Amino acid sequence: MSQYWMLIAILLPIVGGILVKVIPFSDRRIMKIYLECIMIVTSVIVFLLAGMRPQGKLEVVHFMQDLSISFRIDGMSMVFSVLVAALWPLAMLYSFEYMEHEKHQRVFFMFYSITYGVTLGISYASDMLSMYFFYELLTLVTVPLILHSLSRQAIHATRKYLYYSLGGAAFALIGIVFLMVYGNQLDFVMGGVLNLEKIGDKKQVLLVVYLIACMGFGVKAAMWPMGSWLPDAGVAPTPVTALLHAVAVVKAGVFAIIRLTYYSFGTEFLRGTWVQAVVMAFAMFSIVYGCTRAVMERHIKRRLAYSTISNLSYIIFSAAIMTPLGLVGALTHMICHACMKICSFLCAGAVMHQTEKMYIDDLNGYGRKMPVVFGCFTVSALGLMGVPGLAGFISKWNIAxxxxxxxxxQAYLGVGCLLISAFLTSIYMMSIVFRAYFPGRNFRYEDIEEVKDPSWRMCLPLMLFALAVICLGLFSGPLVRFFTDVASGMY
Known part of the structure; x- marks a missing residue:
């Protein structure tokens, strides 16, 4: 398959999104069909690229010497791009009904579509500079999505997101500069690109630089103490927060950390050093911190946001083990968590869309009135807890x-953090489920007589995501074997 299909996959949703503001659609339904077709065609191209992987690198823009914007597909690219391609068309379908009564729909869908292409750019980037370019572009195109309502809370959340992201970008840029000076190249190579002869006695300096860059990318990965922007970003429409928490922004953060660790600095250079211990410590603390805050939170989207902070640090902790098994665990949870979290977030959004209720205390009895939504939410909740037979168990098992x-x-202590997290997850997720299905003796269903499930446009994605959580738990063997090949450098 030609290398130029990578560029087509990236540009199609970007150009298609821009045209939403240009084409004078006579009917919103035609606009939605147009957008969904772009999403589906792009995803088909991504699947074909993964199945018929083009060899070599496609250089699009050359700056000077070895600096360019270029694309190449390796194992990591396949994992991230297929994840994005599988989830985005369904999220777009869900958003059509959710945004039906919202203002500025064209602007919303324009940036929602563009974000898909930019995320694919991060996935297909062949080197650190190319990834950094799209990584920063991702910040810019998601700002209008968080700002969509133009409320005071949205403005505050957007400023916070922008300040944190730009600060993290500055830290990450320091790492790129040092890689240019002390590395053989900026291309992603399994095992790293550092030149030990150039480094000489400056190993400690490079370790500090790695930590700075890791923390910079850790902003989007919402690792403590850089993740406080994530719960505030929940003011954005639910289709946005679902992709912020499940696919685009936060997964781009952990994807960048894995690239930095395994493909730039290299695990042989980092393993056994103090910086490995520091990153693992931050990840372990974030796991417990996120779960603890989730238990305390009463707003449903903010509770799920703190859950995201905890689960993202599962991935960072596993990657920080810096072994092939650690990378397998990180990739497995990256995929499984995406399916579980987008399912739970979209379920929460469906409840808010149908009832305008956003606090957990107001959800009494909704389980029987919204069987599809809360059935799917229950599957995702059990998966996040790590119940055997579901996706969360497989990923947590591989990490442990x-x-x-x-x-x-320290890794043994990390297993203890996973167990504490599983216990706290059961509290903050199942408390929602129990309240929905068992509201208590004094509850009257007549008070919520008009509550019902949304239409098929919202229910179909929920059911497919719940099915994916089950299938990943029952049939994870081929996926884990593929991740094992990626971790061993075969792709």
């Missing part, structure tokens, strides 16, 4: 297996 196999005391 990698931690035990590493034979590091």
């Amino acid at each position: 297996k990698a931690a035990v196999a590493s034979e590091r005391l």
Whole structure:
């Protein structure tokens, strides 16, 4: 398959999104069909690129020496691009009904579509500079989505997101500069690109730089203490927050950390050093911190946001083990968490859309009135808890297996953090489920007589995501084997 299809996959949703503001659609239904067709065609191209992977690198813009914007597909690109391609068309379908009565729909869908192409740019980037370019572009195109309502809370959340993201970008840029000076190249190579002869006695300096860059990328990954922007960003429309928390922004953060660790600095250079211990410590603290805050939170979207902070740090912790098994665990949870979290977020959005209720205390009895929504939410909740047979169990099992196999005391402590997190997750997720299905003796269903499930446009994505959580739990073997090949450098 030609390398130019990578560029087509990136540009199609970007150009298609821009044209939403240009084409004079006579009917909103035609605009929605147009957008959904773009999403589906783009996803088909991404699937074909993964199945018939083009060899070599496509250089689009050349700056000077080895600096360019270029694309190449390797194992990591396949994982991230297929994840994005699988979720985005369904999220777009869901958003059509959710945004039906919102203002500025054309602006919303324009940036929603553009974000898809930019995320694919991050995925297909062949080197650190190309990834950084699209990584920063992702910040710019998601700002209008968070700002959509133009409320005071939205303005505050947008400013916070922008300040944190720009600060993190500055830290990440420091890492790129040092890679240019002390690396053989900026291209992603499994095992890293550092030149030990150039480094000489400056290893400690490079370790500090790695930590700075890791924390910079950790802003989008919402790792403590850089993740306080994420719960505030919940003021955005639910289709936005679902992709912020499940696919585009936060997964771009952990994807960049994995690239930085395994493909730029290299695990051989980092493993066993103090910086590995520091990153693992931050990840472990974030796991417990996110769960604890989630238990305390009463707003449903903010509770799920703190859950995201915790689960993203699962991925960072596993990646910080810096072994092939650790990378397998990180990739497995990256995929499984995306399906579970987008399902739970879209379920929460469906409840808010149908009832305008956003606090957990107001959800009594809704389980029987909205069986599809809360049935799917229950599946995602059980998955996030790590119940065997569902996606969350497989990913947590692989992370724990990698931690035990590493034979590091700190990794053993990390397993303890996973167990604490599983217990707290059962509290903050199942409390919602129990309240929905068992409202108590004094509750009267007559008070919520008009509550019902949304239409098929919202229910179909929920059911497919819930089905994916089940299938990933029952049939994860081929996926884990593929991740094992990626971790061993075969792709």
